[in-house]
Amino acid sequence: MLLAFSVAPSGTPAExxxxxxxxxxxxxxxxxxxxxxxxxxxxxxxxxxxxEGEWDEVFDVVKRATEAVGKFGxxxxxxxxxxxxxxxxxxxxxxxxxxxxxxxxxS
Numbered sequence: 001m002l003l004a005f006s007v008a009p010s011g012t013p014a015e016x017x018x019x020x021x022x023x024x025x026x027x028x029x030x031x032x033x034x035x036x037x038x039x040x041x042x043x044x045x046x047x048x049x050x051x052e053g054e055w056d057e058v059f060d061v062v063k064r065a066t067e068a069v070g071k072f073g074x075x076x077x078x079x080x081x082x083x084x085x086x087x088x089x090x091x092x093x094x095x096x097x098x099x100x101x102x103x104x105x106x107s
Contacts, residue, residue, distance in 0.1 A: 002083040002091055003058045004048040007031050007066050009073030027072035031065035041092045048081075052092045055084075 009027045032049055035042050038061045041052040049065075051058050062080070070076050085091065 001055055001058055001085070002050055002052050002095075003062065004050040004081045005062055005065075006048050006077075006079045007062075007069045008077050009069050009071075009075065010077060011074030013072055013074075024072070027069045030068040030072070034065045034068055035061055041090075043092060048079075050092060052089070 007028070008024045032044055035044070035049055035051060038051070038057075040057065040061060043050050051061055053061075062078075066076055066078055083091070088094075
């Protein structure tokens with residue numbers, strides 16, 4: 001499965017957390033750190049982080065990343081989009097490769 005997610009805090013930071021401006025980069029960094037330490041194939045862009053793996057392992061990472069972001073506010077917003085295609089691996093890059101191939105073919 002490929003799972004793209006975006007997670008952001010809102011509200012008042014938890015006691016002991018460093019107050020920040022309207023930027024959420026520290027919270028996002030905490031989430032991305034967990035994703036990268038998971039060892040699962042992943043990619044982060046300006047809007048989403050995409051992870052590839054089996055259902056349980058991917059959702060475990062998303063849960064831990066969401067909990068890490070929760071320390072930066074009293075609420076957490078989580079957006080998830082998944083492509084569940086049993087039997088396929090390496091789709092994090094293969095889907096983009098197929099798209100680039102179609103573009104270069106003029107299709």
